[in-house]
Amino acid sequence: MERRTTAAFSTCFLLWTCGRVVGNSTPTPVTPTSCYYQGVRYEPGETIYETTGCLGGGAMCDEEGNLIQWDNFGYKCCLYNEEYYEDGSTFEDEHGNTCHCRASESGEPVPPICDTTTAEPRTERPRSPSAVSGCDYDGTHYEPGETIYDVHGCDGYGAYCDTEGGGVVHWDNEGYGCCVYDEDFYEDGETFTTPDGTQCHCEVEDFSEPVPPRCNSPTLPPGVVGRTSAPQIPRAVAPTPTPFPLGCEYEGRSYAVGETIMDIPGCEGHGAYCDQDGTVIHWDNFGFGCKYKTFG
Secondary structure, X not given: OHHHHHHHHHHHHHXXXXXXXXXXXXXXXXXXXXXXXXXXXXXXXXXXXXXXXXXXXXXXXXXXXXXEEEEOOOOOEEEEOOEEEEOOOEXXXXXXXXXXXXXXXXXXXXXXEEEOOOOOOOOOOOOOOOOOOOEEEOOEEEOOOOEXXXXXXXXXXXXXXXXXXXXXXXXXXXXXXXXXXXXXXXXXXOEEEOOOOOEEEOOOOOOOOOEOOEEEOOOOOOOOOOOOXXXXXXXXXXXXXXXXXXXXEEOOEEEOOOOEEEEEOOOOXXXXXXXXXXXXXXXXXXXXXXOOOOOO
């Protein structure tokens, strides 16, 4: 009875040990997992989406099954007035100058090259021997003191080749030689009207930091057109004058009581009208009656 029990135990132990050794001798191959994006399965190395251009981007499933997303952020593009332009594109700025985008070798966003309307065409001239060799900008050589690009206006900017060190010097106006009112710049000699009807004129004596414009207080109440007193009537027949609104004046034009001055529809629309008291009333939508778009 004891021998039978021992034999059975030895046989079971041998089978368990052998089975374990055989099981570990063949490793299970490990395969990379797939990627899931918006409910769709993608294989390792597969492109999920790709958008070209200055604001392009994309996503892919890498070889290890990880979701990789990227974007351009203006790579190899030009940046002007907070807008990107493709390499090789040509556009016209707000002053009517022709601008050409030539991307830099580093790929970082750079300003375009704009030809001013008053500038003479650039002609090649022999380089004179000098201790300063000049500047190289976007593949073009410029002599010391030569303008590389120049954008006029209160928000203008530009670059030139330094006469001493031969480096490229970048500059911007920041309102120099202009007037500033309510955080807006105005050119020298420009006339404008404030929201309360005050006439302002920009006068700059020299090219200096931004100065306030010269504003004249309105001689009439804001928005009122015509006389400020009742007409003279012979006393013998003059009844007591009844006051009535005379209308509104806005940017040099007269509007009747209740008349719409401007009306721009849409979620960001705004407008103005002449109310019963002869006052210009401004309004805006602030998104009223609109739905917000969600992305993702």
